[in-house]
Amino acid sequence: MDRAQIVHENFLRRVESGDLPEGIEPAGPLDGVTAVAIFQSGCLTRALDRTSRAMQSKGQGFYTIGSSGHEGMAAVAAALRPTDMAFLHYRDAAFQIQRAAQVPGQTITWDMLLSFACSVDDPISGGRHKVLGSKALTIPPQTSTIASHLPKAVGAAYSIGLAKRQPPEHKQLPDDAIVMCSFGDASANHSTAQGAINTSGWTAYQNIPMPLLWVCEDNGIGISTKTPTGWIAANFQARPGIKYFHCDGTDMYDTFRVAQEAADYVRARRKPAILHIRTIRLYGHAGADVPTTYLSKTEVEAEEANDPLLHSVRLLEAAGTLDRAAALAIYNQTGDRVERIAAEACTRSRLDNAADVMASIIPPKRDCAPSNGPSAEGRAAAFGGDLKAMDQPQIMSRLINWTLTDLMLTHGEIAMMGEDIGKKGGVYGVTQKLAARFGRARVIDTLLDEQSILGLGLGMAQNGFLPIPEIQFLAYYHNAEDQIRGEGATLPFFSNGQYTNPMVLRIAGLGYQKGFGGHFHNDNSFAAIRDVPGIILACPSNGADAARMLREAVRLAREEQRLVIFLEPIALYPMRDLHEQGDGLWMKHYPDPSERIAFGKVTTHGGGQDLAIVTYGNGTYLSMQAQKRLKAAGIAARVIDLNWLSPLPETSLLEAVKGCMNVLIVDETRKTGGLAEALMALFTEKSAIPHARLVAQDSFIPTGPAYATTMPSVDGIVQAGRNLVGEKS
Template sequence: MPRSLIVHESFLARVAARDFPRGAAPAPGLSPAEAVALLRAQCLSRALDRTSRAMQKAGQGFYTIGSSGHEGMAAVAHALRPSDMAFLHYRDAAFQIARAAQVPGQSIAWDMLLSFAASSEDPISGGRHKVLGSRALMIPPQTSTIASHLPKAVGAAYSIGLAKRRPPEHRALPEDAIIACSFGDASANHSTAQGAFNTAAWTAYQSIPLPLLFICEDNGIGISTKTPKGWIAASFAQRPGLRYFSADGLDLYAAYAVAKEAADWVRHRRKPAFLHLRTIRLYGHAGADLPTTYLPREEVEAEEAQDPLLHSVRLLDAAGALTPDAALAIYTETLERVERISAEAVTRPRLQTARDVMAAIIPPKRPCAPTNGPTPEARADVFGSDMKQMDDPQPMSRIINWAITDLMLEHGEIVMMGEDVGRKGGVYGVTQKVQSRFGPDRVIDTLLDEQSILGLAIGMAHNGFIPMPEIQFLAYLHNAEDQLRGEAATLPFFSNGQFSNPMVLRIAGLGYQKGFGGHFHNDNSVAVLRDIPGVILACPSTGAEAAMMLRECVRLAREEQRVVVFLEPIALYPMRDLLAEKDGGWMTRYPAPDRRIGLGEVGVQGAGHDLAIVTYGNGHYLSRQAEGDLRAAGIDLRIIDLRWLSPLPEAAMLAAVEGCAAVLVVDECRRSGGPAEGIMALLHEAGHRAVRVTSEDSFIATGPAYAASMPSRDSIIAAARALVQA
């Protein structure tokens, strides 16, 4: 017999027999009406779990990770306000149901059953996944997250204080809001979670406002791996900067009382707290999971004997709020109602085509107040003596610095964050003076944790800011790439465009640094960025185009709510010369603040018909070095600077190579997984004769061999001549 049926029949029999588990008397705080409402939420959560299994068995439901045993989260929801943004654990149906009761006009059972049925009418994901979430309830959707939502909860909590001082145009959270973030005891061990706990405590330790309530739902097991008894309390009860609260989630009254105390403490102190909530896990991990295959039957049955609904019926009876018979009637009526609703939900339409599925990858555009750029007076005040140098050619690093400054002058919601971006001015000096120009709350020196840097950005974007986080080196991104893949990029997809977290992530990357850093400071792999749906990857090669592309990136984030990665070639930051020492051939003048390079717009140098070189970044620089030799050899060529690596500017690139006898793709990334793979496929599909010059599938060495594995001026010349002669 399935465990879900065993628990159900046990509940019916024990309530009828008044055979309740032992427990404390009801704590004060809940009125009879409130207690009954919470019991209804718990019963609905349980009914949905049972129905999800029936739907799956009938081939009409597609998700069976349930919330049974975690129904105490209804009390936590009641202790919070519906304007308190909540990032929820996937076992928190009771929380969402209880919150729905706080907001008029909700049809929570219908909505959640549409989600179970993967119907395109599901109001949160549009049928893309069974997720908890609701715009009206201020619950951004999470999938089966393993703590990856904790860093952005920290960022969202930080944003509330900053928004009070510097209100962004699209602020979503009230000044007195707090952030709730729930997770399981097993997830608390994840490095992502530990980074979030540390960042929250590190921030609070410095008396920086951070109104965040962590909620650990401790059911003692992660699928089959037990949490050592007492581990969560031992780990968090004395953690500096994090106030610890503990409650029994099986006791509706006690859970509410402690959750209310914790929420009030966070709301009034503006500091983070940790609510340790005892729960149990009923039915196993999911529908296909049989807990008795890895747990002793006696242990499973002992857990089932502590069914939270049995505790709730006992407590309401003791409080005089509801008789057991009336509670039993609510339970059975709820089961019957959910069964009736599910019969209709499974008939509703589902997604059918790739186009339908992909419709929510790119978020909708949003209206933004018009801006006219920074005023001359403001620019003169901020730039000071730098204004005199803007008419002279400059290297890329300085031009990016000026572009950032102009953008921050124009858009008060832009906030930078990263290791060393402020007082030090960035590891390469690109952000020098920016913190002194705009203050430490708009240029934030973070702790050394890439997951927390990106989480801060994602969370702040939830509250209307345009974050501009910096990752010092491309190789460092791999410590935190799931924050882009699993959180930032998926949010519009799983919310059907109702939630977004736009940002412009700056990363110093690629190779060709002479004698410094090896593979950890020179990384020429962008595959992880190019294969995330919806993420834009930009890569400039000159200072002027860097400024104009960065402005477009900010526009894309601000107006189109996009997640953009701006990859800055480290070796080109200081580059001044092109062909000879002190020729100044790679420096450019700073373009006027209103000039932009649009998404998908490529650069074209020359108009030759023998050969087109398609490249980007350092490859563009090297190709320009090779250009004179190729022309001297009688090769009439053009050089196409892609600029945009994801999505590839397919139409513009094909138009740019039109009429050329051959195409050479110069890709400084690795042969396997580099942009050249997609470029070559596109060119061959369009009928072009093309070859490629790429880096080897190798890490980058330190010292004299720093460029040995990558394209060079000579290798480009050799490949171009061979291609044309062939």
């Protein structure tokens, strides 16, 4: 007999006989009606767990990580408001069930069983995954939340205070809302959890509003590894800027009282708190897990004897609210109802083709107020003397700075965050003066933690802001890429487009920095970005195009709710000259704020038909130098700047190479896993034009004079072009 059945039969027997666990008397502000509702939520949680296992055994269900033992989270939900955004641990079915009781019109049992069955009628994911989540309940969906959801909880909490001062157009949360984020005791050890909790305290320590309630559900074990006794308390009791609360999750009265105290503290003080709730885990980690393979039978039975539902029956009876017979009737009636509803849910259709599965990868467009651009008065106040400088050509870094200024003037919901972007103005001066122009609440100097930077952006997007985070160097993105892959990109997919993460992530990167080595400061790999479904990757090669593309990136985020990564070639930030010193040909005039380069459009330089050089970023700069030398050798070339690297602008690119006799791909990423692989495949499959590639070596980038030796050069491009076209004299 499996452990779920054992726990079920033990409950029936012990309630009927009155063999209930010992404990303290019920005390606190929990009223009888709410107490019964919390018990009902616990019974439904238990019934759903048993039913999910039965569904899986019949091939009708596909998820069995249960919430049994964590029924105390229903009391936490009862202590909060349904408008308090909740980022939930995967064992928090009881929380969602209880919150559904607070919002009229919910059909939580039906909804969760549709999710178990992976039905297309599942109201949160449309059958894509069993997730906790609900738009109506202010619960963004999570999958296997091994702490990856904690950083964005910090961002959502920060956004509430900023939204009160600067309301975004698509504001979601009330001014007095708080954010709740729950996680397990095993997840508490993850670096992502430690970083996010530290960030919340670091923020509050500076008296910046951070209305965030952390809830650590401590069941004492992570799959098979025990949490040392007292570890969670020792870890969290003395965190600077964060108040610690503790309760017994098997006691609904104690849990409700302490959760209410913690929520009131966070709501009134606008400071973070940690609620440490002691729970138990029943049945093991998931359906396939047999706890007696790593725990003794005595240990397993001791946990089962401490069943929270048995404690609830004892407490309700002691309070004079519900006798044992009535409690048992609720339990049995709930189980019968779940079985009946499950039988119907299992008949509902499921996803059966790739197009339907992928339909929610790209989020839906949303209505936005018309954008008329920055006002003349606003520009004069913000730019000051820089307005006169716009008459002259400028380097890329300065044009990006001006573009960000115009965008922040136009869209009050834009906020920037990153290391050193405020007072210092960024490592390369790209964000100079922005903090003075727009205030430090919108231009945020973060602590040195990329996960926190990205989480801040993701969370602020949940409350209507349009974040523009900055990662100082491309290699630092890899420290935190799961915030984009596992959280940002998956959110519209797992919510069927109901939740989105519109943002523009700026990353300074790529190679060719003189005197800098890899793998951090010179990094020529962005394969980890291209591999993520739904992400748009843009890369400009000059200042004017950077301005036009950044405006389009913001439009894509604001109106189409897209997550755009804007990769800026560091080596081209200060570039002035193209062919010879002093020619100033790589500096550009600042384009009118209305100008954009549309998503999916390439830029063509020249009209030569002998050779099309397809490239981007630093490759465009080098290829335009090579273009002049090829012309001197009798080869007429055009340079095609891709602009958009993922998804590839296939239609525009194939149109741009028409009439050319040969195509040379110049790719500064490495041969293995680089962009050229996709480009070669494109031309092989959809074009008859002869083509070749010149790419970087499969190497890291060295420091010193050899910094560029592993990547394409002007000489290499010229030679590759000659080899492809054939010598002309």
